[in-house]
Amino acid sequence: QVQLVESGGGLVQAGGSLRLSCAASGRSFSSNAMGWFRQAPGKEREFVAAISWSGGSTYYADSVKGRFTISRDNAKNTVYLEMNSLRPEDTAVYYCAGHTVGSYYFLAAYAYWGQGTQVTVSS
Numbered sequence: 001q002v003q004l005v006e007s008g009g010g011l012v013q014a015g016g017s018l019r020l021s022c023a024a025s026g027r028s029f030s031s032n033a034m035g036w037f038r039q040a041p042g043k044e045r046e047f048v049a050a051i052s053w054s055g056g057s058t059y060y061a062d063s064v065k066g067r068f069t070i071s072r073d074n075a076k077n078t079v080y081l082e083m084n085s086l087r088p089e090d091t092a093v094y095y096c097a098g099h100t101v102g103s104y105y106f107l108a109a110y111a112y113w114g115q116g117t118q119v120t121v122s123s
Contacts, residue, residue: 002026002112009117012086016121020081022096022114030074033099035110036081038092039120049081051106059104062089071081086108086121094117 008020022034035050049070050059059069069082079096100110 002098004098004112006059006114007093008095009094009119011120011122014121014123016086017082017084018086018118018119020083020094020096020119022079022081024079024098024112025117026075028074028077029077029098029112033104034070034072034079035097035104037095037107037108038090038099038115039095039109040089040092043092043105047107048094049106050099051079056104067097074106083119086119088121088123091119091121 006022006024006032012018031053033050033052036048037045038048039045047061048064051072055072057091067085072079093116095116096114097110099109100111104110
């Protein structure tokens with residue numbers, strides 16, 4: 001059974017940092033690009049960041065560019081999202097996803113999803 005399990009979420013003050021992890025099991029994702037998405041209450045799930053299978057290319061939403069960093073460790077089958085200078089508008093459930101086909105920016109391009117981890121940024 002393929003599983004993506006996110007961890008590292010929590011409550012943090014504005015300006016603070018968090019590091020999310022996404023551990024995969026059941027299959028290797030070393031040949032897949034991976035992505036992070038988020039969903040705030042009452043809003044649609046949106047793209048945050050993606051990383052190519054090798055880690056050589058990364059992609060970010062404009063809203064997080066310069067503040068968030070996506071990385072991966074294929075030996076550990078794990079993807080990370082380092083989040084700095086957090087803002088209240090970053091509050092959301094963050095989801096890890098395994099890419100299959102299509103543009104990295106679109107939900108439909110990802111066939112594998114975790115259950116999400118809550119990130120709350122207080123002002």
